[in-house]
Amino acid sequence: xxxxxxxxxxRLNRQPIDNNWYVVVMxxxxxxxxxxxxxxxxxxxxxxxxxxxxxxxxxxxxxxSLILSFFHWKVLxxxxxxxxxxxxxxxxxxxxxxxxxxxxxxxxxxKFLSRLLGLAGQSGQPPEVTPATxxxxxxxxxxxxxxxxxxxxxxxxxxxxxxxxxxxxxxxxGKHTLGRYEYIHAVLNxxxxxxxxxxxxxxxxxxxxxxxxxxxxxxxxxxxxxxxRDNPYPYDETAVRQAAYIQTITDEKGTVSTWEDTPINMAKxxxxxxxxxxxxxxIIFPERAGEEPYRTxxxxxxxxxxxxxxxxxxxxxxxxxxxxxxxxxxxxxxxDYWKSHWESQMLLSLIDGTASEVEEMDIARAEAExxxxxxxxxxxxxxxxxxxxIHMEEVVALRLVEALEMMARQSQQLSPLPKSLLPQxxxxxxxxxxxEVDPDPEPNPNPKLPGNPAS
Numbered sequence: 001x002x003x004x005x006x007x008x009x010x011r012l013n014r015q016p017i018d019n020n021w022y023v024v025v026m027x028x029x030x031x032x033x034x035x036x037x038x039x040x041x042x043x044x045x046x047x048x049x050x051x052x053x054x055x056x057x058x059x060x061x062x063x064x065s066l067i068l069s070f071f072h073w074k075v076l077x078x079x080x081x082x083x084x085x086x087x088x089x090x091x092x093x094x095x096x097x098x099x100x101x102x103x104x105x106x107x108x109x110x111k112f113l114s115r116l117l118g119l120a121g122q123s124g125q126p127p128e129v130t131p132a133t134x135x136x137x138x139x140x141x142x143x144x145x146x147x148x149x150x151x152x153x154x155x156x157x158x159x160x161x162x163x164x165x166x167x168x169x170x171x172x173x174g175k176h177t178l179g180r181y182e183y184i185h186a187v188l189n190x191x192x193x194x195x196x197x198x199x200x201x202x203x204x205x206x207x208x209x210x211x212x213x214x215x216x217x218x219x220x221x222x223x224x225x226x227x228x229r230d231n232p233y234p235y236d237e238t239a240v241r242q243a244a245y246i247q248t249i250t251d252e253k254g255t256v257s258t259w260e261d262t263p264i265n266m267a268k269x270x271x272x273x274x275x276x277x278x279x280x281x282x283i284i285f286p287e288r289a290g291e292e293p294y295r296t297x298x299x300x301x302x303x304x305x306x307x308x309x310x311x312x313x314x315x316x317x318x319x320x321x322x323x324x325x326x327x328x329x330x331x332x333x334x335x336d337y338w339k340s341h342w343e344s345q346m347l348l349s350l351i352d353g354t355a356s357e358v359e360e361m362d363i364a365r366a367e368a369e370x371x372x373x374x375x376x377x378x379x380x381x382x383x384x385x386x387x388x389x390i391h392m393e394e395v396v397a398l399r400l401v402e403a404l405e406m407m408a409r410q411s412q413q414l415s416p417l418p419k420s421l422l423p424q425x426x427x428x429x430x431x432x433x434x435x436e437v438d439p440d441p442e443p444n445p446n447p448k449l450p451g452n453p454a455s
Contacts, residue, residue: 023117030082034070037078043069101145104138112141115148116180126150126175129159131187131260147178153187156233158220160186160244170237186244188259190233192219192317195264199323202272204280213323214271216305218263221315239313246312263309267319270304271297283324294321 069075098109127133127140129151137143142151152175153159159171161178162185178184196215203209220243223236246259257265274297275283283293298321305316 030079033082034075034079038070038072038075041072041074041078043072043074101141103141103144108141112145126152128152128154129184129187130154130157131189134184134187142178143184146181146183148180148182150175150177151184152176156189156191158188158190158235158240159184160188160240167241170240173233186258188220188240188243190220190235192217193260193263195260196322197264197268200268200272202275204275204283205277206279208280209327210275210280210283211323211325211327212271212275212321214264214267214301215320215322216263216267216316217318218309218314218316221310221313236313239315242311242313259312259314262312263305263314263316266308267301267305270308271301271321274300274304284326294324297321297324 094106094109094113097103097113098106101109101112103109103112126149127142129143133140134143142149151159151171153171153173155173157173159176161168161171162183163179163181167185168182194215194217196213198213200212201209202212221236221239222234223239225231225234225236227234243259246262248257248262249255250257250261278293278297283297298319301321302316302319305319309316
């Protein structure tokens with residue numbers, strides 16, 4: 001979609017009508033007044049002819065006498081009053097124009113008024129208007145007020161004009177004639193632009209200060225057009241119009257930021273927001289091998305800028321992070337943070353290990369209780385089957401000692417035991433059991449009880 005530079009306008013924004021007819025009408029009225037003055041003075045043609053013949057000794061004709069009668073002093077005295085009134089009216093108009101448009105001197109006001117009335121054309125070559133010359137409008141009446149007049153748009157640039165404060169048309173490179181009061185709103189450079197911000201401050205997610213520098217390359221969107229030899233700098237009219245009206249007040253002094261400043265300012269704000277989502281370790285010292293945080297940050301910044309600036313008619317070609325480091329005074333702050341961070345990690349690991357050990361001990365205690373109960377139940381059942389209920393106490397004690405010995409061997413893997421514990425349990429089992437006891441005895445699943453016959 002593109003805007004038609006010759007689109008129709010409302011009545012308030014219509015091109016003013018040419019005022020050449022005004023001069024013709026005024027000259028016609030002046031001639032009628034002149035003829036009326038001759039009529040009321042009743043200058044006789046015969047007297048004029050006689051005066052010419054006697055004074056200048058020239059042959060006269062009725063036509064010549066009629067023309068000369070208009071220049072009789074009786075007729076001219078009426079025209080003098082009109083001429084004086086005309087002069088004062090023109091002088092008052094010049095003064096009014098100078099005051100209204102705040103022009104530097106009377107000569108500039110006369111020149112501008114003459115151009116408005118179509119009484120004087122522009123002499124010499126038209127001035128070349130660039131963004132630099134447009135920034136200092138006070139040096140030219142044409143740039144401060146507007147047309148009529150001729151201007152030249154340099155190659156690689158495009159001009160946006162207004163009429164009565166509203167968009168008028170887009171002018172490409174070359175010479176153009178501005179209409180009456182047609183105002184030059186902006187001149188855009190269509191060539192790729194590079195802006196660099198060497199240093200600004202940002203903060204990581206953990207609140208550590210960073211020094212950052214960025215660079216961005218951008219241009220006005222070309223749309224569907226491609227560069228050719230005849231048209232090396234194509235442009236999209238919609239994008240030109242959008243970019244021309246990007247104006248932001250940046251400070252209390254009223255400084256205006258144009259489309260050329262917007263990309264670098266937006267890149268700065270976007271990168272500050274991106275860095276605020278990362279810890280310093282993730283930015284400077286990544287944990288995983290092969291990670292490239294700079295490339296990750298750059299790609300994320302480029303993606304977000306292209307989305308944001310696309311609606312403003314600007315195409316981002318490249319962006320780079322030129323600097324990302326710590327200021328000198330922040331190094332100690334980073335070391336303190338790193339130290340406290342890893343101390344907290346070690347404490348968490350220690351707490352987690354202690355909790356696991358306590359949990360394992362609780363599990364082992366519960367298993368030991370179950371083992372003891374099972375051993376006692378098994379001994380009682382076996383004694384009943386064999387009819388040795390008289391020696392029930394010895395059976396239960398033997399099973400209990402075997403269970404304690406099994407629990408001691410299992411607990412030895414988790415925590416050290418007293419050296420005399422296992423030998424004592426072995427001697428106790430030896431006293432309750434029958435047969436030789438090994439130096440490192442294993443639990444006997446079928447111990448021989450006292451008084452039982454051999455199987």
